[in-house]
Amino acid sequence: VFRASGLTTLPSILLIGPSDSGKTSLLTLFERGTNASTHTSQAPISVECSLPVSNTAGSDKYRSAHDPTNQAHKKFLLIDTPGxxxxxxxxxxxxxxxxxxxxLIFIVDAATLSAGDEGLRQTADYLHDTLLILQKRMAGNKALKALKDLPVLIAANKMDLFTALPAALVKSTLESEITKVRVSRSKGLLDSGIGMDEGADDEKDDWLGEVGSQDFKFYxxxxxxxxxxxxxxxxTGGEGPTVEKWWSWISERL
Ligand code: GTP
Ligand code: MG
Incomplete structure (x- = not known):
């Protein structure tokens, strides 16, 4: 449920990603400071969060520590979406x-990304589509165009599970799976004849990343x-949450 307008002017961070990856769990932890059980989400929720005292917002970085305007508890809006x-x-x-x-924080379950896992295909599909929207934002509406830089954090969650891939492997595995998605999407367009009438340019517009590249890479x-x-x-799990690096990533963007 979106709350009244006053809050929407706060800087916001969007949580996105496939079902069961831990979006609502992260929202709960960031809002309350403790874990609580979750149900699969059916609607977006947005909550007001504060940066932990140990994190300084990027926009406050050059202020002196004694500057009274330095907001240690900088507030932001965290938006959870159903996967x-x-x-x-x-x-x-x-x-x-x-x-x-x-x-944007795209949360993945690092324990469902092994080769051949259905989770890998679904995650790559969703990530491909999300990145393509960001890539095409210059052609989109004004609000989206106004976003000059758009930082994306892929939060490789569930590292407490022994089946979880380490972050470097999550990265390369997703890159090669997105390479496959990219190829199959462009074939699909050719087969359906979409883009044929409008010329080759339209087809190029739906190609994620560098045109003519063999492999997709996040860079x-x-x-x-x-x-x-x-x-x-x-x-959750392990010896308690490990989310400090995600907090730092957020604080640098506020
Ligand atoms: P949707 O609402 O369906 O899109 O899913 P979601 O991304 O909001 O997932 P949710 O936060 O509800 O978490 C799904 C399950 O993963 C829950 O049972 C969580 O307890 C579990 N989970 C979340 N984070 C972790 C983690 O770091 N480690 C482990 N082991 N389990 C986790
Ligand atoms: Mg949820």
Missing amino acids: HGKLRHHALDNLTNPQNLKG QMEEFDVTVEVIGGNV
Whole structure:
């Protein structure tokens, strides 16, 4: 449920990613400071969060520690979206009509990304589509166009599980799976005849990353001012949450 307008002017961070990856768990932890059980989400929720005292917002970095305007508890809005395939329009609505959006956290379950795992295919599919929206934002509406740089954090969650891939492997595995998605999408367009009438340019527009490249790499998104970083962590399990690096990533964007 979106709350009244006053809050929407706060800087916001959007949580997106496939079902069961831990978005609502992360929201709960960041809002309350403790874990609580979650149910699969059916609607977006946005909550007001504060940076932990130990983190300084990027916009406050050059202030002296004694500057009274230095906000140790800088507030921001965290927006959770449902990951279910049929409910993704909620997340995509937030992307195409952003309210003071400062960054996007795409959460993946690092334990479902082994070769041949259905989770890998679904995750790569969703990530491909999300990045393509960001890439094409210059052709989109004004609000989205206004976002000059768009930082994306791929939060490789569930690192407490022994089946979880380490962050570097999450990165390369997703890159090669997105390479496959990219090829199959462009074949699909050719087969259906879409883009044939409008000429080859349209087809190029739906190609993620560098045109003519064999392999997709996240750095190819930099050309579109989208910076992608992959950082591992866990919300639950293990010896407690490991989310400090994700907090730092957020604080640098506020
Ligand atoms: P949707 O609402 O369906 O899109 O899913 P979601 O991404 O919001 O997932 P949710 O936060 O509800 O978490 C799904 C399950 O993963 C829950 O059972 C969580 O307890 C579990 N989970 C979340 N984070 C972790 C983690 O770091 N480690 C482990 N082992 N389990 C986790
Ligand atoms: Mg959820």
